[in-house]
Amino acid sequence: MRAAVVVFPGSNCDRDLAVAFQREGFAVDMVWHKETALPDGVDIVGVPGGFSYGDYLRCGAIAAQSPICQAVLAHTGRGGYALGVCNGFQVLTETGILPGALLRNAGLKYICKTVGLRVETTDSAFTGGYAKGQEIAIPIAHHDGNYFADEATLETLRGDDRIAFTYTDNPNGSVGDIAGILSDNRRVLGMMPHPERAADPGHGGTDGAAFFRALGGLLAPA
Amino acid sequence: MQDPEITPELIESHGLKPDEYERILEIIGREPSFTELGIFSAMWNEHCSYKSSKKWLRTLPTDGPQVICGPGENAGIVDIGDGQAVVFKMESHNHPSYIEPYQGAATGVGGILRDVFTMGARPIAAMNSLSFGEVDHPRTKRLVHGVVEGIGGYGNCFGVPTVGGEVRFHPAYNGNCLVNAFAAGLADADKIFYSAASGVGMPVVYLGAKTGRDGVGGATMASAEFDDTIEEKRPTVQVGDPFTEKRLMEATLELMQTGAVISIQDMGAAGLTCSAVEMGDKGKLGVRLDLEKVPCREEGMTAYEMMLSESQERMLMVLRPEKEAEARAVFDKWDLDFAIVGETIAEDRFLIMHHNEAKADLPLSKLSSEAPEYDRPWVETPAADPLGDVPQIDPIDGLRALICSPNYAAKQWVYEQYDTMVMADTARTPGLGAGIVRVHDSGKLLAFTSDVTPRYVKANPVEGGKQAVAEAYRNLTAVGATPLATTDNLNFGNPEKPEIMGQFVGAIKGIGAACSALNMPIVSGNVSLYNETDGQGILPTPTIGAVGLIASEADVIGTTVREGHVALLVGETSGHLGQSALLAEVFNREDGDAPRVDLEAEKRNGDFIRANRALITACTDLSDGGLALAAFELAEGSGVGVHLDSGATDVLFGEDQGRYLIACNFDQAEALMIEAGKAGVPISSVGRFTGDSVRFDGVDAPLAELSALYRSSFEQTLG
Numbered sequence: 001m002r003a004a005v006v007v008f009p010g011s012n013c014d015r016d017l018a019v020a021f022q023r024e025g026f027a028v029d030m031v032w033h034k035e036t037a038l039p040d041g042v043d044i045v046g047v048p049g050g051f052s053y054g055d056y057l058r059c060g061a062i063a064a065q066s067p068i069c070q071a072v073l074a075h076t077g078r079g080g081y082a083l084g085v086c087n088g089f090q091v092l093t094e095t096g097i098l099p100g101a102l103l104r105n106a107g108l109k110y111i112c113k114t115v116g117l118r119v120e121t122t123d124s125a126f127t128g129g130y131a132k133g134q135e136i137a138i139p140i141a142h143h144d145g146n147y148f149a150d151e152a153t154l155e156t157l158r159g160d161d162r163i164a165f166t167y168t169d170n171p172n173g174s175v176g177d178i179a180g181i182l183s184d185n186r187r188v189l190g191m192m193p194h195p196e197r198a199a200d201p202g203h204g205g206t207d208g209a210a211f212f213r214a215l216g217g218l219l220a221p222a
Numbered sequence: 223m224q225d226p227e228i229t230p231e232l233i234e235s236h237g238l239k240p241d242e243y244e245r246i247l248e249i250i251g252r253e254p255s256f257t258e259l260g261i262f263s264a265m266w267n268e269h270c271s272y273k274s275s276k277k278w279l280r281t282l283p284t285d286g287p288q289v290i291c292g293p294g295e296n297a298g299i300v301d302i303g304d305g306q307a308v309v310f311k312m313e314s315h316n317h318p319s320y321i322e323p324y325q326g327a328a329t330g331v332g333g334i335l336r337d338v339f340t341m342g343a344r345p346i347a348a349m350n351s352l353s354f355g356e357v358d359h360p361r362t363k364r365l366v367h368g369v370v371e372g373i374g375g376y377g378n379c380f381g382v383p384t385v386g387g388e389v390r391f392h393p394a395y396n397g398n399c400l401v402n403a404f405a406a407g408l409a410d411a412d413k414i415f416y417s418a419a420s421g422v423g424m425p426v427v428y429l430g431a432k433t434g435r436d437g438v439g440g441a442t443m444a445s446a447e448f449d450d451t452i453e454e455k456r457p458t459v460q461v462g463d464p465f466t467e468k469r470l471m472e473a474t475l476e477l478m479q480t481g482a483v484i485s486i487q488d489m490g491a492a493g494l495t496c497s498a499v500e501m502g503d504k505g506k507l508g509v510r511l512d513l514e515k516v517p518c519r520e521e522g523m524t525a526y527e528m529m530l531s532e533s534q535e536r537m538l539m540v541l542r543p544e545k546e547a548e549a550r551a552v553f554d555k556w557d558l559d560f561a562i563v564g565e566t567i568a569e570d571r572f573l574i575m576h577h578n579e580a581k582a583d584l585p586l587s588k589l590s591s592e593a594p595e596y597d598r599p600w601v602e603t604p605a606a607d608p609l610g611d612v613p614q615i616d617p618i619d620g621l622r623a624l625i626c627s628p629n630y631a632a633k634q635w636v637y638e639q640y641d642t643m644v645m646a647d648t649a650r651t652p653g654l655g656a657g658i659v660r661v662h663d664s665g666k667l668l669a670f671t672s673d674v675t676p677r678y679v680k681a682n683p684v685e686g687g688k689q690a691v692a693e694a695y696r697n698l699t700a701v702g703a704t705p706l707a708t709t710d711n712l713n714f715g716n717p718e719k720p721e722i723m724g725q726f727v728g729a730i731k732g733i734g735a736a737c738s739a740l741n742m743p744i745v746s747g748n749v750s751l752y753n754e755t756d757g758q759g760i761l762p763t764p765t766i767g768a769v770g771l772i773a774s775e776a777d778v779i780g781t782t783v784r785e786g787h788v789a790l791l792v793g794e795t796s797g798h799l800g801q802s803a804l805l806a807e808v809f810n811r812e813d814g815d816a817p818r819v820d821l822e823a824e825k826r827n828g829d830f831i832r833a834n835r836a837l838i839t840a841c842t843d844l845s846d847g848g849l850a851l852a853a854f855e856l857a858e859g860s861g862v863g864v865h866l867d868s869g870a871t872d873v874l875f876g877e878d879q880g881r882y883l884i885a886c887n888f889d890q891a892e893a894l895m896i897e898a899g900k901a902g903v904p905i906s907s908v909g910r911f912t913g914d915s916v917r918f919d920g921v922d923a924p925l926a927e928l929s930a931l932y933r934s935s936f937e938q939t940l941g
Contacts, residue, residue: 009472009556010465011380016646049644051379098417098759110374113634141378143643197643200659202775204649 001219002142003024004042006068006088008033012196013049015086020196021046024216044081045072049087049141056058059144060090063190069095069101078122081125081219086142087179089126089180089190098183098190099157102147105142106173112141114205116168117179117193124182126189129214134205136179136206138193145192146175147181157181225256226527232256236263242594247473251396257525257574257581261589264492265499268751271593275287275749278730286407286743288706295416296337296488299409300707302771306661307414308668309343310349310406311746312711312767317755319401323368326375327401328462332534334405335380336488339471340537342415343407346645348377349386351672351711353394356630357939360392364397365938373403379464380471382623382743383648384640385657386670387630388765391628392677397755398610401493402711402769408661415478417487417497419505419540419566423815424484424563426509427496429477429553430470430536437462437493437532466535466558473556474537477633480552482545489536489917495529497538498564499572502586508512509619518884525581540566553903556836563813569779600723606681609800609814614871617918620758623808623849625932628939630803635937654781655842655861658772660692667772675846676761678816683802686810687764688819692879693766695740696843699828700882702835703770708737710747710766715759716862717751725762726751730840732819733764739821740828742768749812777879779831783840783885787911789853792846793827794820794904797872803846804875823880830903831882837890837897844881849882849908850874850918852883857911858929866909869919874936885911 002025005018018028021044029039033052039155052063064068069091074170076082076097084092092098113139119130132134149157154176157163165180172192182192195208226232234245236259246254246262254262268274284292290307291299315330332350338345338793351843355362407725423718435458443477453537477483484503486499494511502509513528523531526668541549541562553560567573567834574582624630649667650658656671675695679686691708698705710733715722737744753760774777800814801804831841840860849866857864868874886894891907898905913923 009269010379010470012379012468012644013646016644019646050381051465051468054379054463056465065605109371110378110639110641112378112643113638139643141643143378194643197646202649203643204651 001216002029002042004029004031004046005037005046005048006031006033006072008050008052008063010052010054011050012049013086013196016196017046017048020199020212023065023199026210026216031065031068033068035071036061038075038153044083045075045214047072047084047091049086052087052091055198060087060094062102063091064094072176073097078134079185079187083126084190084199085194086192089192090144092188093191097188098181099153100147102144103146103148104144105146110143111171114139115171115193117165118168120163120166123161124186125218126211126214127164128218129210137198137205139197140171140193140197142192145172147178149175160184165191228253228259237267241265245594250584255582257529257671258584259586260526261495261528261582262521269359270490270496270750273594274596274598275589276595277597278727280732282734282775284743284745286741289743289745290411292745292848293747297516298707298709299414300769301411301613301665303373304318304413304664307337307409307411308769309341309409309705309895310404310769312402312404312709312765313709313748314713314750315401315403316398316713316750318398319369322459322837325373325459325461329367329460329534329573330401330403331373331376332462332464332467333490334403335382335467335780336490338405338407339474340486341409342410342413344475345382345407347406347670348382348404349670349672349767350401351388353390353395353400353763355399356393357391359396363637363940365887369401370636371638372527374554376462376464378641380468381644383642383644383659384637385642385648385659386672387637387650388672389633392761394761397567397758398753398760398785400713400760400763401767404709404780404808406670406769412533415483415486417501417504418556419501419507421484422507422566422568424566425541425562425565426511426544427539427541428516428559428561428563429539430558431463432517432559432940433528433531434533435523435527437529438527441832460534460674461486461531462534466818467557469537470537473552473558477549477552480545481546482542482549484540484542486537486539491532493531493533496703499589500588501540502572503590508567508569510567510573510575513574513576515558515561515563517561521538525576525642529574557645558931560593575935598717598723599720600727601720601753603683603724603728606815607813610872612799612805614699615777616921617850617869617874617924618650618921619848619872619877620804620808622931624803624851625928626805626935630847630851631935632933633936635941649778650701654855658688658701658778665774666777667775669698669701669770669772671697672765672767674698674763674765676763677801677812679725679729679762679764682816683728683762684732685727686818686820688736688814688821689816689879690764690766691740691742692819692824693843693845694766695824696882698768698770698833700779700841701844702777702832704832705740705742705744705768705770708742708766708768710744710764712747713750713753713760713763713765715754724843729762729764736819736821740825753940761900768897777835779835779838779841779855781842781859781863783856783911783913787839787910788891788906788907789864789866789882789886789911790886790894791849791881791908792830792884792903792905794823795873795878797876798878799872799876800867802875802877804843817877818880826901827880829881830898830901834894834897837894838884839887840885844883846877848875848877849883854928856883856885857916857925858932862911863913864909864911865917865924867919869921912939914937
């Protein structure tokens, strides 16, 4: 099992995501943003949290134009798995790999705290370790996590069971309380909360561990 | 552009006193050029030269077997075993934050992070200690919002978890808020980088962001009192770019791996001037700079502007010349400037060339060695008047008053704006007591706290100084940590006033005594004087930042109490209400003496907690608000009620020092009583954690109601 974690100059959760992958047995390659291709044999690419290129413009907008994102696009275009957490979710929406956009939080403030999420679907490599409707506690840390999509897109997301997580107590104004969504082939997940920050007992919460365990289980060679 | 003529007005506007100017004339034997005047003003202001404080700072204890490097470098370095070291410091950004709260606070965080990674340490934790004016002062809300957003905006993007801090409000800060930023980093003890240059003819390299006109004269501004013209000083505040800082950190740490660095120094206050002089002075070398090689953001910058710019995210290093290509490649990778701007020279000379014209030519070592040093007159702070009568009050009303005050209400409105968990090693986020981060992959943990009780320091500088250290010691102890060392951020008013100087001297004496007794040497620090507006000084605020070590996760003492737990009080209670939080918040009085700090008792009680941590399920120290507030905070955090036996005002709200509140089961309590007896530590059962109400000797209120007040009052007042 190989995971690649993209490293933008302003990524700051790259190591955290790599550690979470490694804990479940993945070999992890850190991939610099100036690279034009992912290493051979990568099963899943992780786009981590942080501030890609400073995000002084719209979060993730510049990152979406980066060389490595063209490689990520090619990878997901071939049906490869991808995970975008926080800034990574913003980048995946900016590249168009996932629909919708992340706006400023409704309260216009950065929020970092542990929030409740509801698992809306277990039909994915990411969420298969949870029960449908299960409530889990996962930290958020963002200024621009207010998910927005037009009504038609939301209809599609709902109709195709592509909403992965919702907030139990919406912290940022996201439409439909949406915290994370899946791509139409269910192989790309973008989410604002950080499962890698609740993945070992030292974190004070382990509700994110099942997320990486499910991925590891599914992608493990038969 | 023609340089202006040197006139008495120009000298005064550079913050130089007439006798200081005379000294300059003596040193160089001629009239200084405009650029030279700027350089002297940058080196000799209070902020850079510590000219009023040096004499007293020398009295502080700075040694210990754990200390690798004490004050004098960018940050202090302390051994944490296994070949690892923690590198930390606290520094103020008070004046800039009052003028421009967002950028002032942001660049304060940036500056302290740079101090840490300049030494080769990756920052792993940050804290901040904030003091604002009274809540309904017209400026306060804007300052709180700006400062908190600025700290978050910088630290969150840079990617360091903010794990602790303080926020206080008092009218004495109406005209001068305090923003003290702390950062700690992790380094290998044998891979630490210092600022002393060595070798003649070695290239001096400029790294990082480009130089602009921002912050010109900032350090001089920060060394003066404010008056009603402060709006005009906004351009002296620098603008921060945390994304560049993040890249600069990564590039610097990567550069250090290449072996290219002889010495390195960040450009902080007084930018290029201070960093170049520091490296030359420590290496007993001269430095020549060719300013046309300095990467500039703006065209037509003069030598004066370049030498005094405080543009952020810049470093200066002395390079091992054979490694130039490798070093340059690292900075190319991170898209940062790398420019050779000068060289080290054998003579004692600071030579500034700009387009082949000597703009400054000064004896380098004299810029720091001959800097003025003052033995300022001081008077001892008179003993406080005895405490007047304090009426008994309904204890629940007293508690309500405290938790509704923004001083003691829950601060989640503040710390939820900071990323407290990035790096995924935070073991204790802010809220109650010290913050804790894991030392990645080592099994060890580090605990961090920042403390001071300014109203104590005002009433009794010596005891107040001791108390700041003692409270830090207790906060570290309460989570199971062994205190290692301390950084001090000494914020005071105008040192030219003997009463203010007396506060400073008293506080230093108290801090020194406590640091010695508790084995927490001062390894770094910062002095901020002239915190006055229109002649009104702040409360003396010597903030203590302290770091403790915990050997393993099993040694961490928790904060979770359970139904039925016994409430045990460790330490002696006499019911000292002088200068207490209750007195200030309920009676609007600030009288009486500060509580006395018995350093022997502090040590004994702290050692007792550490020695018996296996018997302690949850623990917190007692400080502002005494037993009542500590018991409430511990209960509230776990959603379990608390019943205390006493309803007496002095027992519940007195602020005697050296005390801890413990929650544990009955068997543990019994065992602790026995151990305490053996150790000669006062311990008593004061009640029980149970039910869903807070009850003090029969008077009670629902926990849920008090919790809602506690959690909402800060935001309601300041949000």
